[in-house]
Amino acid sequence: MPIIHVDHLCKDYQVHQKEPGLAGSLRSFVRRKYQIVPAVKDVSFEIAQGEIVGFLGPNGAGKTTTLKVLSGLLYPTSGRASVLGFTPHERKAEFLKSITMVMGQKQQLAWDMTPGDSFLVNQAIYDVPDQDFRQRVGELTDMLELQPVLKKPVRKLSLGERMKCELAGALLHGPKILFLDEPTIGLDVNMQQAVRTFVADYNRRTGAAVILTSHYMADVEALAERVLVIDGGRLAFDGNLSALVAERAPNKVLKLQLAQPVSPERLAVFAPVRMIEGLTAELLAPRGNVAEIAARILNDVPVADIAIEDMPIEEVLGRLFQRKPMAEAAK
Amino acid sequence: MKRHLKLILLFIRATVQIQLEYRSGVFGRTLANILSTGTSVMLLWAMFRQVPSIGGWSFDQVLVLVGIVTTIEFVVEIWFYPSLSKITTYVQRGEFDVLLIKPVASQFLVTFRHLQVMELTGLVIGLTVIGVGMHRVGSVTSFNILLLAIFLVASVVIIYSLYLALSTLAFWFTRIEEVASMIWLHSTAGSFPVAAYPPWARLLFTFVLPVAFVTNVPAQAATGRLSWEWGLGALAFATFVFCGATWLWNLAIRNYSSASS
Amino acid sequence: MPSFRAIRALLALNYGISLQYRAQSVLWMINGTVPLIMMLIWLQLAKGGPIGGYDATTFAQYFLFMFLARQSTPTWVIYLMDRGVKNGELTPYLLRPMHPVWHYASEHWGELLCRLPIILPIVAVGLTIADAWSWSLLAHLPAFVLGLMMAWLINFTVHMTVGLIAFWSDNALGYDTVIYQLYIMLGGVVVPVELFPEAVQSILAWTPFPYVLDFPVRVMIGRIEGFDVLAGFGIQLFWIAVLGALFTWGWRKALRQYSAAGA
Numbered sequence: 001m002p003i004i005h006v007d008h009l010c011k012d013y014q015v016h017q018k019e020p021g022l023a024g025s026l027r028s029f030v031r032r033k034y035q036i037v038p039a040v041k042d043v044s045f046e047i048a049q050g051e052i053v054g055f056l057g058p059n060g061a062g063k064t065t066t067l068k069v070l071s072g073l074l075y076p077t078s079g080r081a082s083v084l085g086f087t088p089h090e091r092k093a094e095f096l097k098s099i100t101m102v103m104g105q106k107q108q109l110a111w112d113m114t115p116g117d118s119f120l121v122n123q124a125i126y127d128v129p130d131q132d133f134r135q136r137v138g139e140l141t142d143m144l145e146l147q148p149v150l151k152k153p154v155r156k157l158s159l160g161e162r163m164k165c166e167l168a169g170a171l172l173h174g175p176k177i178l179f180l181d182e183p184t185i186g187l188d189v190n191m192q193q194a195v196r197t198f199v200a201d202y203n204r205r206t207g208a209a210v211i212l213t214s215h216y217m218a219d220v221e222a223l224a225e226r227v228l229v230i231d232g233g234r235l236a237f238d239g240n241l242s243a244l245v246a247e248r249a250p251n252k253v254l255k256l257q258l259a260q261p262v263s264p265e266r267l268a269v270f271a272p273v274r275m276i277e278g279l280t281a282e283l284l285a286p287r288g289n290v291a292e293i294a295a296r297i298l299n300d301v302p303v304a305d306i307a308i309e310d311m312p313i314e315e316v317l318g319r320l321f322q323r324k325p326m327a328e329a330a331k
Numbered sequence: 332m333k334r335h336l337k338l339i340l341l342f343i344r345a346t347v348q349i350q351l352e353y354r355s356g357v358f359g360r361t362l363a364n365i366l367s368t369g370t371s372v373m374l375l376w377a378m379f380r381q382v383p384s385i386g387g388w389s390f391d392q393v394l395v396l397v398g399i400v401t402t403i404e405f406v407v408e409i410w411f412y413p414s415l416s417k418i419t420t421y422v423q424r425g426e427f428d429v430l431l432i433k434p435v436a437s438q439f440l441v442t443f444r445h446l447q448v449m450e451l452t453g454l455v456i457g458l459t460v461i462g463v464g465m466h467r468v469g470s471v472t473s474f475n476i477l478l479l480a481i482f483l484v485a486s487v488v489i490i491y492s493l494y495l496a497l498s499t500l501a502f503w504f505t506r507i508e509e510v511a512s513m514i515w516l517h518s519t520a521g522s523f524p525v526a527a528y529p530p531w532a533r534l535l536f537t538f539v540l541p542v543a544f545v546t547n548v549p550a551q552a553a554t555g556r557l558s559w560e561w562g563l564g565a566l567a568f569a570t571f572v573f574c575g576a577t578w579l580w581n582l583a584i585r586n587y588s589s590a591s592s
Numbered sequence: 593m594p595s596f597r598a599i600r601a602l603l604a605l606n607y608g609i610s611l612q613y614r615a616q617s618v619l620w621m622i623n624g625t626v627p628l629i630m631m632l633i634w635l636q637l638a639k640g641g642p643i644g645g646y647d648a649t650t651f652a653q654y655f656l657f658m659f660l661a662r663q664s665t666p667t668w669v670i671y672l673m674d675r676g677v678k679n680g681e682l683t684p685y686l687l688r689p690m691h692p693v694w695h696y697a698s699e700h701w702g703e704l705l706c707r708l709p710i711i712l713p714i715v716a717v718g719l720t721i722a723d724a725w726s727w728s729l730l731a732h733l734p735a736f737v738l739g740l741m742m743a744w745l746i747n748f749t750v751h752m753t754v755g756l757i758a759f760w761s762d763n764a765l766g767y768d769t770v771i772y773q774l775y776i777m778l779g780g781v782v783v784p785v786e787l788f789p790e791a792v793q794s795i796l797a798w799t800p801f802p803y804v805l806d807f808p809v810r811v812m813i814g815r816i817e818g819f820d821v822l823a824g825f826g827i828q829l830f831w832i833a834v835l836g837a838l839f840t841w842g843w844r845k846a847l848r849q850y851s852a853a854g855a
Contacts (some may be wrong), residue, residue: 091686118605239833360769366777
């Protein structure tokens with residue numbers, strides 16, 4: 001049962017243009033030029049209860065814009081968005097109480113107070129009954145291991161601790177939808193892992209839908225079965241991650257561990273060589289006959305070990321996005 | 332020296348570019364400038380309707396004082412405020428190291444980095460009011476103008492030094508952004524002859540918040556009423572606070588470098 | 593309208609924050625000493641006899657309560673709105689089921705709670721030094737407090753409304769100074785409004801400025817009495833309604849603009 005409907009959504013921004021240099025500044029001082037920059041163009045999709053969906057795309061592709069439309073921060077230029085039956089930009093209190101948004105780059109906890117203080121404020125703002133509040137704080141504290149930091153002022157926390165507190169603070173009212181915008185940005189690998197595990201757990205426990213954008217492919221890989229690829233404001237792909245790889249990466253990677261040095265020319269007979277370095281080599285084999293190629297290599301070349309892998313997603317997407325000039329994807 | 336001049340010009344150019352971005356700010360601040368001087372003149376007018384003189388000064392003499400306050404306010408607004416109030420920000424965000432590794436004296440950098448020479452309204456209004464006042468007093472002579480110029484420079488030096496010293500405190504107390512805005516007090520307190528205050532306040536306004544030197548002395552110079560004691564006093568005070576502030580700055584930098592290594 | 597509980601929680605939070613910035617509070621206060629400086633001057637001037645019906649005691653009372661009134665109604669909401677728009681700090685507030693105005697207002701109230709314990713003794717000491725205590729002050733206190741609360745609302749709404757400029761212009765802060773100057777000039781901070789010429793006074797009566805600071809102070813020192821007090825409250829209410837409506841209308845437009853620029 002879908003809880004988010006997005007129907008031919010478009011969103012344009014008004015950006016004022018500045019020419020470089022002093023003369024340019026003077027000109028734009030006298031007459032300011034505005035440019036309409038389309039950020040999201042005709043995007044449609046639906047998201048169901050309990051889904052975890054990852055938005056993928058290069059910088060400025062329109063991921064965050066879509067997220068902001070869904071959370072009611074932006075008015076769509078045209079098209080429709082409906083979330084839990086509400087029109088987001090009307091910003092009804094009831095709607096706002098059933099969603100939450102965590103922005104990796106924007107802080108919502110009061111800087112000079114402890115996370116506990118901010119939690120109390122959130123409790124009051126979101127009208128959370130005492131019992132629910134205590135229970136959720138307890139749960140979240142356990143899941144995120146917050147016990148040691150709850151009583152420290154936020155400004156004294158590390159980036160990772162702060163993000164965990166942000167997450168906890170954003171979930172106290174038991175939202176049905178989580179919008180996570182770059183939730184792991186700037187965190188170290190362990191902390192990224194912790195946040196991922198938490199989000200997955202939370203989704204499983206509460207059945208809340210999670211919509212996240214991230215630069216880190218690992219986030220999306222670990223969490224989202226379904227991805228929406230947004231590129232240049234358009235929806236370029238909607239489906240599960242492995243289908244994306246299958247569709248966009250016709251080749252598999254054959255990783256060879258050679259028993260003795262082999263010249264690149266000799267390997268190129270079987271399939272295009274992706275890289276060769278000492279005794280390690282990688283070939284690109286078309287999906288369909290990868291097994292046959294592997295068999296031939298094993299016959300003809302001294303191979304110590306062989307492995308068949310998918311192309312790393314980063315690379316698949318990198319190639320996907322390269323085709324389009326970045327200029328048109330300005331925010 | 333030549334390199335420094337060139338740097339100052341480059342800094343000005345950069346700030347002008349930034350300011351042009353914020354065009355509506357220009358309008359708002361110009362309006363504020365006019366209103367601020369208008370306020371003072373109107374206030375004087377209302378006061379002089381009730382009394383013949385304030386602290387022994389006539390309306391026209393106080394008018395010169397108002398012009399001087401406006402002029403100095405202008406200097407603070409386009410120069411000291413944008414430059415020196417950033418010190419606190421630099422320190423808080425730990426961006427100060429970026430300044431320290433530059434091969435130019437840090438005091439020079441913080442002083443001249445953000446000179447916003449775009450808005451000359453304040454200067455125009457200030458000088459006009461001084462001119463009108465001097466004309467009405469009948470003290471427009473080249474000697475008086477020369478004296479006025481000298482003592483205006485001394486005032487600017489005093490204000491600069493105090494502002495720098497207060498901002499320097501940021502190195503020790505990182506959370507006091509507003510400290511330096513105390514400087515603005517001079518524009519209210521300084522709009523009146525120091526003689527108009529009760530005796531204890533006169534002492535306060537001479538040595539602690541030195542509006543006597545900053546506004547009263549130039550006004551007396553412009554109206555041909557400056558005694559040599561006050562003149563020398565102002566020059567000595569300016570030299571003293573400038574050396575003091577520079578010393579404090581260097582001390583702060585030394586502390587900062589040794590603490591943050 | 594958020595629940596009482598939500599407001600109380602926000603207030604507690606902001607009170608806590610303000611307590612940590614005590615040093616800053618003190619400095620704000622130093623900057624708000626204009627009425628005290630003016631008091632010194634007027635007291636010296638009044639040594640030659642009463643001026644326009646104000647003798648030394650009246651001047652002392654007027655400016656001490658003016659000081660109190662200024663210190664109870666300061667607002668930096670234009671600064672907050674400007675920063676909110678520029679850095680996008682407004683965005684998280686918009687996600688909450690509560691109008692951002694409540695965040696801004698409670699920040700001011702929290703600060704005020706920190707400030708009053710310092711301000712009130714200063715006023716008390718001032719009244720003592722100037723020998724200006726009188727029983728009538730006590731009788732006027734309730735009306736003064738009510739007038740101040742309304743004054744706070746007028747002032748806050750004026751600033752909020754002007755602060756909407758931040759959504760369209762890169763620098764709304766300049767207007768903060770403009771309003772400040774208008775208050776100083778027209779609001780009685782440096783010259784009691786009664787000492788202005790009649791003509792000026794009658795023009796001022798059409799603006800909100802004398803109703804923010806001068807009105808409650810004059811009520812306190814007993815220079816407005818009887819029916820005029822009620823009329824003054826009425827005019828205060830009028831301004832709150834007008835400015836409130838203006839703000840509500842502008843806020844809706846402002847949100848659209850914020851959205852157009854990317855929130």
